Amino acid sequence: MLKRILTLLPLFGAAALGAQTNLWPNPGFETWNRELDLPGDVAWQWTYRDLNRNRSSFAVLEQSAKEAASGKYSLHLKDDSADRTVSGFGWRVPKPHVYAGKVLDFSIKVKQIQAGRPNTVGIVVVALTKGKPVHAERFIPTAQPTGWEKLNLRLALPADLTGLCIYLMCANHFNTTAEAYFDDAVLTIEEEPSMKQPDRQPVSDYRKEFGTLIRFPQDLPFPWNHEYWGGFSRDGKSQTRYDLKQKTVPLAGIRFRAGRPDRLIDLSAFRPEQVKFSMLASRNVRFFLNLYSCDGGKLGAFGFKQGGRPENGMFRYECTLADLKLTAAPSDLSQIFLQFTESLEPGPLEIRECALVLPAPAAKLGESAAYRGFIAESGSGNHVWTKDQWTRPELRNGTFYLSGKAMFFMGPLAASYCMERDFSPKANPLNIQHPAYLRKPDAEIFRQLGFNTYHLCDIIHDRTFTTEFRKERKSSRDFNAGLPGVPSVMDMSIGRTPMLDPEKEERLAQQNPDWHVYIPFCPEHPEVRKYYERRCRTQAEEALAAGYNVFSYELINESNYNCFCEFNRKAFAEAMKKKYGSLDAVNRAWGTSLKSFDAIAWLPVRDTLETRNDWCEFAAERYVQFLLELKNNIRKVDQRKNVLFTEQLALQNVYSTRGAGMDYRRIADVMDVLTHEGGLRFGNSAARQTGNVMEDAACAENRAYLYVSDLFDAIASPRGKAIMNDEYYCARFDFGKRVPSKRIDMVSALWSELFHGSSGALLYSWDKRFWEYRDFEGAKRNVINGGYKAYSYLNPWNWPPDQLDFGKMFFAELEPYREKLLPNPRKTGESVALFHCYPSMRMEAYGKYSFQQKMFNWHEALLAAQFPLRIVFEEELERGLPDNITALVVPEASYVTAKTIPAVERFIRRGGLVIADSGAFTHDTYGRAVAAPAGKIIRLNAASRESGEAMIAELEHAKVRRHGELSENGKPLRGPDLQLIDRGSFKMVFLLNMTDTVHRFPVLKLFPKENTPFYLCDAVRRELILPERGETWSKTELERGVFLIPPPQERVLLTLQTEKPEGFTPVTLETIRRRALPLKNADDLRTAAENARREQVRREREEARILRGVNTRHCRPLDLSKAANMAFADEVPGDKKGGWFDQGNVDYADMPLGKVSAAGVPFTILDPAKNGGRAAIVLHGSFRPYFPESAKGIEVNGKVARLYFLHTAGWGDKPGTPVLIYRIHYADGSSLDVPARMKREINSWGEIEHLPAAKLAVERTNPMKKHLQCFAWTNPHPEKAVRSLDIISLKTGAVPAIVAITAENAE
Secondary structure: OHHHHHHHHHHHOHHHOEOOOOOOOOOOOOOOEOOOOEOOOOHHHEEEOOOOOOHHHOOEEEEEOOOOOOOOOEEEEEEOOOOOOOEEEEEEOOOHHHHOOOEEEEEEEEEEEEEOOOOOOEEEEEEEEOOOOEEEEEEOOOOOOOOEEEEEEEEEOOOOEEEEEEEEEEEOOOOOOEEEEEEEEEEEEEOOOOOOOOOOOOOOOOOOEOOOEEEOOOOOOOOEEEEEEOOOOEOOOOOOEEEEOOOOOOOEEEEEEEOOOOOEEEOOOOOHHHOEEEEEEOOOOOEEEEEEEHHHOEEEEEEEOOOOEEEOOEEEEEEEHHHHOOOOOOOOEEEEEEEEOOOOOOEEEEEEEEEEEOOOOOOEEEOOHHHHHHHHHOOOOOOOEOOOOOOOOEEEOOEEEEOOEEEOEEEEEEEHHHHHHHOOOOOOOOOOOOHHHHOOOOHHHHHHHOOOOEEEEOOOOOOOOOOOHHHHHHHHHHHHHOOOOOEEEEEOOOOOOOOOOHHHHHHOEOOOOOOOOOOOEOOOOHHHHHHHHHHHHHHHHHHHHHOOEEEEEEOOOOEOOOOOOHHHHHHHHHHHHHHHOOHHHHHHHHOOOOOOHHHHHHOOHHHOHHHHHHHHHHHHHHHHHHHHHHHHHHHOOEOOOOOEEEOEEOHHHHOOHHHOOOOHHHHHHHOOEEEEEEOOEEEOOOOOOOOOHHHHHHHOOHHHHHHHHHHHHHHHHHHOOEEEEEEEOOEEEEOOEEEOOOHHHHHHHHHHHHHOOOOEEEEOOOOOOHHHOOOHHHHHHHHOOOOHHHHOOOOOOOOOHHHOOHHHHHHHHHHHHHHHHOOOOOOOOOOEEEEOOHHHHHOHHHOOOOHHHHHHHHHHHHHHOOOOEEEEOHHHHHHOOOOOOOEEEEOOOOEEOOOHHHHHHHHHHOOOEEEEEOOOOOEEOOOOEOOOOOOOOEEEOOOOOOHHHHHHHHHHHOOOOOOEEEEEOOEEOOOOEEEEEEOOOEEEEEEEOOOOOOOOOOEEEEOOOOOOOEEEEEOOOOEEEOOOOOOOEOHHHHHHOEEOOOOOOOOEEEEEEOOOOOOOEEEOHHHHHHOHHHHHHHHHHHHHHHHHHHHHHHHHHHHOOOOOOOOHHHEEEOOOOOOOOEEOOOOOOOOOOOEOOOOOOOOOOOOOOEEEEEOOEEEEEOOHHHOOOOOEEEOOEOOEOOOOOEEEEEEEEEEEEEEEEEEEEEEOOOOOOEEEEEEEEEOOOOEEEEEEEEOOOEOEOOOOOOOOOOEEEEEEOOOOOEEEEEEEEEOOOOOOEEEEEEEEEOOOOEEEEEEEEEEEEOO
16 A cells, blocks of 8 residues: 555656646546545545544545436535534645645535535635635535536635645534535646636635625524524424424524624624615514624614515515614624514424625624723733732642641632522522522632632633623622632633634644543644633733632643644654664664654654653653743733642543653642542442543542542652642442432541642532422432532532531531641651552553553552552652662553663662562563563562452561551451551541441551550540550550441541640540440441342342343354454554554453353354454444445344344444444345444443443453443344345444344244
8 A cells, every 4th residue: 555655646746737637636536445435545635624633523425326427426425413513525635835826726516415504515725834824615605405516716825835635515614414415526736826816705714704695593603603492492404494392482582692702793884774684484473683782782672563574475574773773783793682472383483584684795793892992901911910919828848828827728619600600590499598509609608618719710711701791700700709819729721612713723733632622722833822822811811800819720621732743743853863862873762764853753653662652751741841831821910929830630641541641740840739630439339431531530430539649649749749639529329329428428538638648629519500400309310320410519419408518527627637737748657669650651552451450459459458658650769769668569560661670679689579560570661572670579460459459468478567457356457548647746547448338346556656655536526545544555555456436438537646635535445345336236227228229239230231031042153254354452553453443452352252141142252363363343433434334244044033233332422323234134135224223222332331222241341341232133024034134334423343143043
């Protein structure tokens, strides 16, 4: 293929120029590359005009023989999803620079089958330059079907041309659909740009000139919104056809409204009597026409009280703006509102030509003078704040101090725009009288609930106000006025709001294949840098002008950076020149034969084993520089004292390859606060997988959250940086269902935060979502299955109102010990070092391991066995671990730096214990095999959860020191987390048992270093625990142990102190023992109830995994060996070969082979080693368009009662969407299609949920939780023999995979 590409490329060089040369390859689409599923052989030359840069927005993209302008074939495009995608299929012209300064002429024949609005199907040419791009476009001006129409355009190409692409547009607007055929493309380039240009030049950016007719909504640009309520609904086929399923309510309405104040219609060139409103409707109705200006001002209204006049079976409604009593036509029309005063009967209502009719094409789109003045009021980037009247916390050695007192901050996430919604008169459907439900958060509510900060989210984004901008600003400032001077954390979310210019968004997108919604644009592009700078400055100005006391700017929320843009590729080449010094050194390191450093910019270095670590280190440094740029932009505006900066981790980014382009050690070097997300889940439920990246933190396992907490503590503490949780998720689940939380849950969670290094928690989320329910049962239904809604604090099922005072309770417990506990560092004397190997995390895609699974397994085991641990990194190993560290555990370090192995050897030589995964220390960062460290290393398989207990046994055998340990009935008690803050004469022990839901009755042994008598106190119960004799405990007595009754999933706080505390009640050990009996009785009742429920859940789980009525004696496997195209294991992601969904180690390498029983059905799964590396049938989907569309002719040859399909899907699509068809061919020549629909007969392999028409099967957990589905099809004609079946992908967002098929013969 490469040789063929190199042969074809010269055809498009300068020698090919000529007025009569058609440069478009395959102009009639008469040939088609079936392997690439493209009309050409060079894949990179074909592209897509949508934000994902793939064909997912197309329902159909194919060569078709159904229609042709000439020849046999044409190109068929169809977009049937009315969402926010722009569907275009484009060809990149090779070597565009040779055409600079010349004239492009392009024409093509188009047959439009359907369009949701005019000007949807057409052609666009985009010429990229060193500055702004130039483009031209031609569209079919109607939404009706057409015959073959020829579209033609000409464009003078700029002298600094850098790129050239021609798009065939199927749906040129958001929220619309279209279908069309394209044929006979002609592309020529002429030498002289002197010929006449097209009569209509395109207008750049969003600003456009209208003709004499402005149709609503067809002619309106994004983001004008088409809204309707009161019984109106669209029928899905037309933007102007409504389906009234029931009688509408009085005052129901249809509204067309500008979404931004710089998208207004300027009609000021006309007099009011010259502008006419005209509408044609299928019913004679009475309504009011209302027009509004920007900022919600009503311009006027006109009532069609007598209905309309008949016209060709429809009814015409007309009036001029003068009829609305307007004295001048508006310059800032923002809304047209049709309000129907009477109820309309059910049935269809079609509205045609809802439009403004103008005498001349002089109306424009832009922003109002009022809005420009409004923006200027906050400073317009010119004001500088050096001081204000408020006090902010000072950061010293990683600890917050406010007015000299050490602080722990806690408060809600509060988006000011939500406040108006959530505290409107209709926002309390259950009439709850708790103050938190009745009014916006204010100083009095903060006092009652114990809050001392809040997370200021979505204040008002630069240039993204709505047209009610003054109302928005007033709402924001009113909110702040209720919390005067309260220190706040401001979420900048600089990239969350899009540019609202699809062309720009596509051109400037971050080149990162992983989820990166909060850094959508490439930070390296000069245009994006200006965009981010403007947003930083204006948002800071808006907050400071409003009087907010911002003490910490969260620059980016849930960050993800790994941009493989042209700027970074070139910069990487320069960085490698600096790092290696010579090409010989580069070639030796990478195993390449490069002839120049410039060639590095064209290598796939981000996704190649030998170069990946170098790239990731480079990308991490680039991200740090980006953060510094954002920080500096804000500091140009905000120069007050004690202003801090942070960015918020997306939870997975420190333990999976999704965060490979970031390094939180370097981030901590330049930020003041390290910020993460997540929290503890209470109850008896395990974590729930959703497949939604934005719910990762809310649905993560407790062990994932605790790992990240300790990781951040290890990074922040030695650097003197603070830690906060800017999205704290606390909820209670039983058997997978949300149950009401208790105040003690949050109190315990906040203590856990403190002991694991955090100095603040911002609660997600202080909202009601009241519009989604009307009664208490509705509130329950809305959240019971989890997801982000389960964390709304003002949902009465989530958090009963009388439980909301957890903050007050926590701070009451903390206050006596504040100054002893909060200063950092808090952890000392750790004995175990847990190695977090960044290179291995980055290289996970190339090894057959799950980094996170191994790290979690051993970290969880260490916590559960009460070993004091500290996570360490390469540089700490190289410097040498402190003497108190006597054991080094290495769950995953397959790829290590050159200095790691000698560092481990030095640790072994000093007598340190090393326990490592069986695959650790096997490769360097270039993927080359290396010799393991010399010396004794205990090897275990960290991928096995059971290996954690074996590791603990080795630590115990070596007598590695612990601060304390728990035992029950003489056996170690695994599970409770034990942490210690040791200030010498004062120590606090924290215990939290999240493992059990009933009481345990352990003995706690403590091992203080000092041989000093201590008072032992229960800080929660305010009790002085007495030993057998006297009041103080000796070192020997503490080591012997104290009997405790830690409540399940509640914090226990014990102090050891040399001074006798005041106000504590003495209590003997015998008194504590007597408390056990009634607790045991209550626990027995709870256990019985839980066991009954657990048995019910077990039966439900079993039922979801077993098919009833399978006659196994009559079952036989079908032979898929000829149809199979993929293995189960994959090596390199995206290389179009290997296995499963071509995602590297995110595969099904652990698939059982041979004869397997799945869901009670006998299957035979092919062994790829015995079938040429092929075992599964994996078909075409939008994320893998290079897979085959079908597998045909799978022999059945017999009468069957049932067919059992063992299948699944990669990625996914909307519930109910058919993703593949099983076409059954009977021997009599008839056939039958059997669809597999998303979340019914088939599901995504990573979403573990019960389906109504399939069973769960073949479940595995490495490197992720995954499963197949078993779908049983019952043959409606068992009397007819089945000859064969075809499997046909419907080319949706799901990528189907079929692993095995079994036929059950008819008796």
